[in-house]
Each structure stands twice: as structure tokens, then as C-alpha cells.
Amino acid sequence: MSYGRAVAAIIRKDFQLEWRTGEALLTPVLLSLLLMLVFVFALPPSALRSSDMFVAGLWTAVFFSGTVGLSRGFGRERPDGRLLGLLLAPVDRGAVFLAKALVSFLFMAISASATIPAFFAVFGQSPGAPVWRWAAVVGLVLLAYSGSGTLLGAVAAQLRAGEVLYPVLLFPLLVPVVLAAVHLTDALLVEGGWGSAGVWMNMLVVYNILFWGVPYLVFEYVVEV
Amino acid sequence: MEIRLRDVSRRVDGRRLLDGVTLSLRPGELLLLCGPNGAGKSTLLKVIAGLLAPTSGDIAYDGRPAAKWGPGLRRHLGVMLHESLLYDELTVWDNLVFAGRLFGVDGLAARADALVDEVGLRLVAREPCGRLSRGMKQRVSLARALIHRPSVLLLDEPYSGLDARWAGWLTDLLARERERGAGIVVVAHEWRLAWPLADRVAVINRGRLVMLKDAGGRSAADFEAEYRQLVIAGYEEGSG
Numbered sequence: 001m002s003y004g005r006a007v008a009a010i011i012r013k014d015f016q017l018e019w020r021t022g023e024a025l026l027t028p029v030l031l032s033l034l035l036m037l038v039f040v041f042a043l044p045p046s047a048l049r050s051s052d053m054f055v056a057g058l059w060t061a062v063f064f065s066g067t068v069g070l071s072r073g074f075g076r077e078r079p080d081g082r083l084l085g086l087l088l089a090p091v092d093r094g095a096v097f098l099a100k101a102l103v104s105f106l107f108m109a110i111s112a113s114a115t116i117p118a119f120f121a122v123f124g125q126s127p128g129a130p131v132w133r134w135a136a137v138v139g140l141v142l143l144a145y146s147g148s149g150t151l152l153g154a155v156a157a158q159l160r161a162g163e164v165l166y167p168v169l170l171f172p173l174l175v176p177v178v179l180a181a182v183h184l185t186d187a188l189l190v191e192g193g194w195g196s197a198g199v200w201m202n203m204l205v206v207y208n209i210l211f212w213g214v215p216y217l218v219f220e221y222v223v224e225v
Numbered sequence: 226m227e228i229r230l231r232d233v234s235r236r237v238d239g240r241r242l243l244d245g246v247t248l249s250l251r252p253g254e255l256l257l258l259c260g261p262n263g264a265g266k267s268t269l270l271k272v273i274a275g276l277l278a279p280t281s282g283d284i285a286y287d288g289r290p291a292a293k294w295g296p297g298l299r300r301h302l303g304v305m306l307h308e309s310l311l312y313d314e315l316t317v318w319d320n321l322v323f324a325g326r327l328f329g330v331d332g333l334a335a336r337a338d339a340l341v342d343e344v345g346l347r348l349v350a351r352e353p354c355g356r357l358s359r360g361m362k363q364r365v366s367l368a369r370a371l372i373h374r375p376s377v378l379l380l381d382e383p384y385s386g387l388d389a390r391w392a393g394w395l396t397d398l399l400a401r402e403r404e405r406g407a408g409i410v411v412v413a414h415e416w417r418l419a420w421p422l423a424d425r426v427a428v429i430n431r432g433r434l435v436m437l438k439d440a441g442g443r444s445a446a447d448f449e450a451e452y453r454q455l456v457i458a459g460y461e462e463g464s465g
Contacts, residue, residue, distance in 0.1 A: 002329040009326035013312070013319075020314045020353075081308025084276055085369075088310075089327035090300040224278065 006091040010099035011106075017076060024072040024107050028065035032115040035061040036122055051189045054123040059181050061119070062112060063145070063174065067167045069107050070149035073100050074157035083157065087223060097150060097219040101212065104146035104153075112138055129188040137184045137194070140204040144177045147211035154215075154222050180204045226287050226301050226376045226408060227251050228273060233282035234432075235272060242268045243279070244432040252376065255399060255409040257423035257440065259416050261456050265432040266412045267307055270379050273410065274304045300328060303375030303407075305383055309366045313355030317346050317365050320354055321372055328373035340368040343398075345391075359386035367395070377408045384415040392418050420445045428455055 018025050039057040040048065047053050077083040086096045116138065120127065127134055152170050156162030180200040187197035194201050215222070228250040235243040243265050250256050250273075260266050271277040273284065275291055275298065284291060286298055311320050321340060325333040341350045344364035346357075354362055363386045370378065378399075384392050392415075399422055403409055411419045416426075420440065426448060428436040435455050440448070 005329050006327050009323060012326075013315070013323045016319060017312060017314050080313070081306055081310050082312060084306060084308065085310035085324070086327070087276060088274065088299055088302070088304055090296050090298070090329070091327075092296050 003091045003095055006089050006095050007099040007102070010086065010096065011103050014073075014076075014100075014103040018107070023076070024069040024104075025110060028069045028108070028111045029114050031065040031068055032061040032111065033118060035064060036115070036119060040122060048122075049124050051125060051186070054119065054125045055182055055185045055189070057123065058116065058119045058185065059178060061115060062108075062141075062181075063171075063178060065111065065115075066108055066142075066145055066149065067170060069111065070104050070146065070153055070170075071156070071163055071166045073104050073150055074153040075163055078157050083223065093220040093223065094216040096223075097154070097215050100153070101146050101150040101215075104150050105143055108142045108146060109139070112142060125189065127188070128190070129192045133188055133193060137181070137188060137201075140201070140208065141177060141181045141184075144180075144204055144207045144211060145174065147208060147215065148173050148177075151211065151215035151222070154219065158223070176203060176207060180207075228377065228408065229283075229285045229288075230273070231283045231285075233269075233272060233279045233284060235268060235277060236280045241432045243272065245282070246429070246432075246434045248427055248434060248437055250377065250408040250410060252408050253403055253406045254424045255403050255411060255419070255422045257416055257419050257426045258410055258412045258429065259414075259426065259452060260429040264429045266429055267381050268432075269429065270304075270381050270410065270412055271306070274302055274379050275299060276304075300373060301376045303370040303373070303378045305366050305370040305378075305380045307381045309354075309362050310369060311354045311362060311365055314353055316351050316353055317341065317357070318350045320365060321368055324369045325372045330373050336372060340371060343371075344368045345394075360388060360391060363387055364391065367398075371402075375407065377410075378402060379410050381412045382414065383411060384413055384418050396422060417445050420448070428452055430456055 036057060039053070043053060074083070077086065087093060149170055152166060152173065156166040156169065159165060180203055183197040183200045184194050187194045230249070231247050233243055233246045234241065246269060258266050258269070268277060272279050286294055286301070291298055315323070318337060318341065321337040322333060325337055330336055341347055344367060346361060346364060349357060349361065354365060357365065367383060370380070383395055387395060396418060399409060399411070399419065403422065413419055423440040426436070426438055426440045427434060436451070
């Protein structure tokens with residue numbers, strides 16, 4: 001019971017902080033929309049209407065803007081020893097990882113729900129598949145991103161140049177997620193389902209098990225100061 | 226809760242931050258921990274709080290090692306570090322309620338309310354902590370450490386930033402906590418302020434415990450003379 005209350009307390013606190021600062025939610029949404037505008041200005045109108053460009057633009061915006069929010073996850077626990085304050089809570093320290101990863105996922109999901117419809121509108125694409133299939137793909141991709149991103153965020157928060165190194169460390173780890181996201185989105189647009197890209201769905205599930213399970217178990221050692 | 230440290234050391238990159246420290250803290254006792262900058266006082270406090278692991282030695286809490294207690298051990302510890310542990314963007318009230326939620330405090334609103342009054346911050350309870358003075362933030366940090374009524378208080382420089390009035394208030398508060406049966410470790414450069422309450426005094430220098438004595442019946446001046454001698458001797462030993 002106290003475990004669940006501690007997780008809920010951290011999530012609630014992060015939403016309170018977000019309400020006051022807008023760092024992890026508002027900034028990524030704006031960055032996504034700005035990246036979309038860059039694509040609009042950079043591409044000829046005919047290319048803008050292609051599904052390949054839509055897929056490339058969408059995931060470029062989601063992944064790049066995501067780092068801004070993710071780096072704030074543990075970045076905001078850095079000043080004034082706030083992370084130590086979390087580690088003093090009388091619950092398994094995996095609860096801190098779980099709460100921070102869930103917050104990152106929720107922030108990215110909110111951000112994506114604002115930007116993805118804008119991409120559909122601007123790139124003139126129709127979903128091609130039921131909304132639940134899109135939700136499953138985007139949800140699994142964002143879960144994978146938030147799991148690995150939170151783990152690396154905790155590591156980066158211990159380093160002096162952590163915020164600078166963060167994207168450099170994170171993106172190589174995300175290569176399988178990016179590949180899965182691109183193949184699955186392509187299949188949704190063309191086939192209306194993930195039929196031929198089903199293997200990428202399985203890969204995403206395995207990736208999620210790995211990058212939520214392992215950090216949860218080793219978090220205590222990751223944050224030892 | 227009784228805490229016993231036996232031969233506790235912590236080494237980082239070959240540097241000895243703590244070197245064979247053996248001491249105990251009994252319920253209802255105030256242990257004053259002194260030493261020069263970089264002596265290892267804060268490290269020792271963090272080791273006792275379970276934030277840092279000792280590289281060797283044992284720590285027992287009521288006779289049981291920390292591993293046997295699990296995370297529930299931290300429910301007994303009220304910790305105030307050199308860092309405030311506060312969120313500047315959140316109000317005094319929100320910071321206390323957040324800490325209370327982490328500790329699963331029952332009757333949290335009433336407890337936070339009482340602490341806001343106790344630390345004299347009623348008028349700024351809805352202000353973000355970032356707008357408070359150093360001394361006010363120090364009082365919020367103290368309230369945060371007390372929110373779950375811990376049986377052990379580990380306080381790193383609690384007098385820092387407090388003016389004479391609030392320093393006197395803190396001494397009274399520590400006296401009340403000690404009467405309640407809480408074991409208290411106070412790390413303080415301004416050790417004279419806590420001296421009247423101290424049951425025992427420990428001096429740490431270069432990671433080693435160089436003195437552990439009863440404070441009762443001794444004058445602050447006697448202790449100061451001894452302390453200076455110990456610290457200067459430590460410097461000479463280190464440089465020689």
C-alpha cells in the first residue's frame with residue numbers, strides 16, 4: 001500500500017511541478033510543432049504528401065522533442081539533493097524508477113496526442129488503420145522510449161555533463177525502437193494493420209520488458225551516490 | 226531505536242572518507258558530531274541514513290543490520306542534509322505534504338498544518354520555497370525531516386542560516402524531541418548552540434573518530450581547547 005502511495009506521490013508531485021514550469025510537457029509539444037514546420041518549409045509540396053515523409057517527420061519530431069522532457073525527469077531531481085529526498089522514502093527504490101518512468105510516459109503520451117493529429121493534418125495523411133492499432137503502436141514505442149530514457153536519465157543525473165551527454169547516450173540505445181516505430185507506422189498506413197511488420201511488435205514488447213524490468217531491479221545501484 | 230556502528234569505513238577511489246568508525250546512538254540521546262571541513266561528518270551521517278553504503282564494517286539498527294530491515298528502516302529516520310531536499314517551485318505546504326505522502330503519514334493535513342505553525346511559517350505556507358530566505362528554507366527542511374515523527378533524527382548543520390531567535394527555538398525543539406525519546410545526531414560547526422543538550426560529543430578528523438566522550442558536566446570551553454588540539458594534531462599528522 002505504501003509502495004503504491006509513494007509512486008502516486010511522486011507522479012502527483014511531477015505533475016504539480018509541470019503545472020508550474022511547463023518544462024517537460026509544453027516545451028516538447030512546441031518543439032514537435034516547430035520541427036513539423038521545418039519539414040513543411042524544407043520539403044516540396046509533392047514530397048510533403050508522401051507517406052514516407054510523414055513517417056520520417058513524425059518520428060523525428062517525437063524522438064527529438066522527447067529528449068527534452070525525458071532529460072528533465074531526473075534533471076529536476078538534481079538541485080538541492082532532491083533525489084536523496086526520494087531515496088529516503090521507506091519504499092523499495094525501484095518505486096522511484098517506476099514513478100519517474102510512468103511520468104515520462106504520461107508526459108510523452110499527452111505530448112504525442114497533441115502533435116500526431118497535427119502531423120496527419122499537415123502531411124495530408126489518413127490513419128489507414130483503426131485508432132486502437134495506432135494507440136497500441138504509439139503506446140509501445142513511447143513506453144520503450146520512457147523506460148530506456150528514464151534509466152539513462154538517472155545515470156546522466158549523476159554525471160557532471162549529464163544533460164549534454166544524455167541524447168548522445170540515449171539515441172544509440174533507441175535504434176531498435178526507431179526501426180520498429182518506422183516499420184510499424186508504415187504498415188499501419190499501407191496495410192491498415194501491422195501484418196508484415198508483426199515481428200517489430202514482438203521486438204517492442206521484448207524491449208519494454210527489458211528496459212522496464214532490468215532498470216527497476218538495478219535502480220538502487222544506479223543511483224548510489 | 227538504537228544504532229551501533231562497528232568499524233565502519235568508506236573508501237572512494239582509494240580515498241578513505243571514513244576509517245574504522247565505531248560509535249553508538251541510544252534512544253533519547255543527543256550526540257554532537259564535530260570536525261573540520263572535509264573530516265567525514267556528512268559522509269558518516271549519510272552512511273547512517275542508508276544513502277551511502279560502507280565499504281566495510283557493520284551498522285545495526287536495534288540489533289539488526291539494515292539489510293534485514295529493508296526499506297521500512299527509513300520510516301524511523303528523519304534526515305536533514307546540507308542540501309535542502311526541497312522543490313523551490315512548490316510551496317512550503319506542498320513540499321511538506323509531498324514528504325508526508327512518501328512516508329505514508331496518517332492525518333497528513335493536520336500534521337503538515339501543525340508543523341507549519343511549529344516552524345513559524347504560517348504566513349508563507351502557500352509561497353513557493355524558492356522565494357524564502359535561507360533561514361526559512363532551513364526551517365522547512367527541518368519540518369520535512371520531522372513530518373513522519375521519526376525515532377532517530379540525523380541533522381547536518383541544522384543551525385546554519387538561523388538567526389539567534391530561531392537558533393534558540395531549534396535548541397528547544399531538539400530538547401523536546403530528545404524527551405520524546407528520539408535519538409539525535411547533530412553535525413554542527415556552531416556546536417556551542419547544541420552543547421547544553423549534548424549527552425555525548427564525538428570528533429571526527431580525516432575520516433577517523435578521534436574523540437568520543439560524555440559531554441555532561443564539561444564546559445564548552447574545556448571541550449573547545451581539547452577539540453582545537455585534536456584538530457591541529459590531525460592537520461600536523463596529515464601534513465607530516
